[in-house]
Structure formats: C-alpha cells, structure tokens
C-alpha cells in the first residue's frame with residue numbers, strides 16, 4: 001500500500017460531495033472484483049495486515065482465517081467503511097469456504113522467533129502448518145497467487161511448491177516468498193545513512209530470507225550516494241540482522257509484526273495490480289528461478305495477470321556483493337532441500 005493509495009482510501013471514507021464528484025469524473029471502469037484470504041489473520045502480523053488489506057480499494061472480498069480469535073478480528077475490521085466485504089472463518093472445517101474464489105492468499109500463520117532462535121528453528125512447527133494450508137489451497141483455490149510470509153521462508157516456499165506438485169496444480173508463476181520486509185529495511189537504513197529522501201529510495205534485495213542469505217544490492221541503490229566500503233558493509237549487516245534486531249527488542253514477545261504487515265500489504269497490492277493488468281509492477285520476491293543454479297531465489301520479478309511475468313536478472317554486482325552471493329548459496333541450498341525433503345519424506 002503506497003502513501004497515495006492510503007490517502008485515496010482516507011479521502012473516500014470522508015464521503016465529501018466534492019470528493020465523490022471528482023471521483024465520478026475521473027473513474028472509468030470500476031476495479032475488478034478481487035478476493036484476498038489471510039491465513040493466520042488473528043496473529044501479530046495477521047491483524048494489522050488484515051487492516052491494511054481492508055484499506056486497499058482493489059480488494060472486494062476479504063476472508064480472514066485463523067484457528068483462534070478470528071471472530072473478534074473479523075467483526076472489528078468489518079466495521080471499516082471501505083469497499084471490501086469481510087468474513088471471518090474460525091475453524092478448520094471453514095478453511096475451504098475461506099479459500100474458495102480467492103485471487104490472492106496471504107499466509108502469516110505459524111510461530112514467530114524468540115531471542116536466541118534462528119528462523120530455521122521454526123521449521124519443526126511451521127513446516128506442518130504451511131503444508132496443510134497449502135493442501136487446502138490446492139483443493140479450493142489452485143489458481144490463487146500465494147504470498148508466503150511464514151518462516152523459514154527459504155524452506156516454506158519449497159514446501160508449498162512440493163505440495164502443489166503432488167496435487168498436480170503447481171504453477172511456478174503463482175508462488176511467492178514475501179521478502180519485501182528486507183527491501184523495506186534496506187531502503188530505510190540506506191536513506192538514513194545516505195541522507196536522501198526515503199520515499200525516493202530503491203534497493204533490490206536478492207537471495208533468500210534469513211541471515212546472510214539476505215543480500216541487499218546497495219551498489220544498485222538509487223539515488224546514488226558516496227558511501228564508504230565500511231558503511232556499505234554495516235548497512236548490509238544491519239539489513240541481514242533486521243529481523244533479529246526486532247526479535248531482541250521485543251524480548252520474547254515475538255518478531256516483526258507491524259513493519260511486516262506493511263511489507264505484506266505492499267506485496268499483496270503489487271500482486272493485485274499485476275492481476276488487474278497494471279503495467280511494470282516490479283517487486284523483489286523469493287520465487288522459482290533460473291537466475292542462479294538454485295531452484296528458488298529472490299530477485300526482482302515483474303508481476304502480471306498470471307503472477308510472475310518475468311524473473312529479472314541480478315544486474316551488475318560489486319565485488320563485495322559477488323562474495324556475498326557465493327557465501328549465501330550453501331545455506332540457501334540446504335534450506336531449500338530441507339523443505340523439499342519434508343514433503344517428499346512425508
């Protein structure tokens with residue numbers, strides 16, 4: 001959700017005569033009907049993400065699913081006077097209804113880290129959660145774009161792909177690991193150091209979503225700034241450790257939720273724009289890829305009416321980034337293989 005969109009939503013909710021008449025004169029075809037499902041909607045990420053999706057005028061139907069606490073969240077969000085109709089789904093037997101007809105399914109279901117844990121430590125619990133949710137997606141909305149937030153993303157995306165393959169519905173253009181928070185952080189930290197307007201900043205982040213597998217390409221950052229090698233290395237490390245910084249600050253009360261909800265809303269908005277035929281929608285995401293020898297890799301992707309339209313190349317890397325790329329491959333490879341083995345062995 002970009003600032004302009006939020007402004008337009010807020011303008012709409014004031015309902016002033018001037019606003020509605022200018023809306024009439026400028027609006028052509030109404031935005032198509034789009035259903036978005038959030039799985040894990042009552043959680044730390046799920047709640048603010050559901051709020052942001054309720055503010056998104058591209059959404060006509062919002063399905064909120066969780067195994068606990070859904071009715072309250074759904075009732076609360078449903079009172080907001082924006083376009084989408086909100087329904088809550090509270091138990092596993094309602095998951096099918098929640099998913100049916102979905103264009104985009106966002107998955108922030110599962111446990112978050114506590115201090116001292118790695119994202120991979122979440123595998124044990126989250127792998128099973130993601131697997132069963134993806135089995136339901138394969139059954140009830142096999143054509144939906146899936147935005148995977150649940151960690152470890154480096155393994156949960158391959159798990160989803162294996163489930164979809166087993167069910168005969170895998171379309172690599174429709175499965176995304178959400179790495180937008182890495183981009184959000186890289187932009188914020190770069191703007192602070194380079195002393196440029198954060199709204200103007202662009203920084204691609206490639207690789208995966210854990211520790212050194214997160215590789216921000218500050219050599220490609222715009223607007224250009226004259227940062228020293230030490231400054232670039234410190235920015236890289238801070239981006240890689242951004243999740244841990246929040247986990248430690250929350251001191252046992254979970255990981256990033258608000259910034260993740262923001263990032264998840266931006267990525268889902270980009271998916272919806274792509275589905276609606278808006279041209280040149282480009283975001284970084286962890287997708288099936290041939291950009292490196294690894295089967296999944298995060299890089300810039302162009303989004304379109306069927307999901308991934310094009311996986312874009314990495315562009316020129318600095319020597320430091322080339323080293324980072326080689327260094328991340330073994331860990332990313334083993335996380336991907338762990339996800340695949342989890343489904344194949346089960």
Ligand SMILES: NC(=O)C1=CN([C@@H]2O[C@H](COP(=O)(O)OP(=O)(O)OC[C@H]3O[C@@H](n4cnc5c(N)ncnc54)[C@H](O)[C@@H]3O)[C@@H](O)[C@H]2O)C=CC1
Pocket residue numbers: 039040041042043044045046065066067068108109110111112113122126129133148149150151152153178179180181182209254255256257260
């Ligand atoms: N991709 C990324 O950049 C980020 C990913 N995350 C990950 O997102 C996940 C969620 O984090 P939080 O919202 O903070 O956790 P949370 O514990 O606050 O919320 C998780 C929600 O998932 C629900 N849930 C559990 N099993 C479920 C199932 N089978 N079906 C539906 N819902 C289920 C829980 O009831 C809970 O409401 C974690 O795995 C975390 O590591 C967090 C931040 C950033």
Ligand SMILES: O=C([O-])CC(=O)C(=O)O
Pocket residue numbers: 112113119151181242243244246247255256
């Ligand atoms: O660090 C965590 O566990 C949550 C996460 O993925 C992030 O904030 O990037």
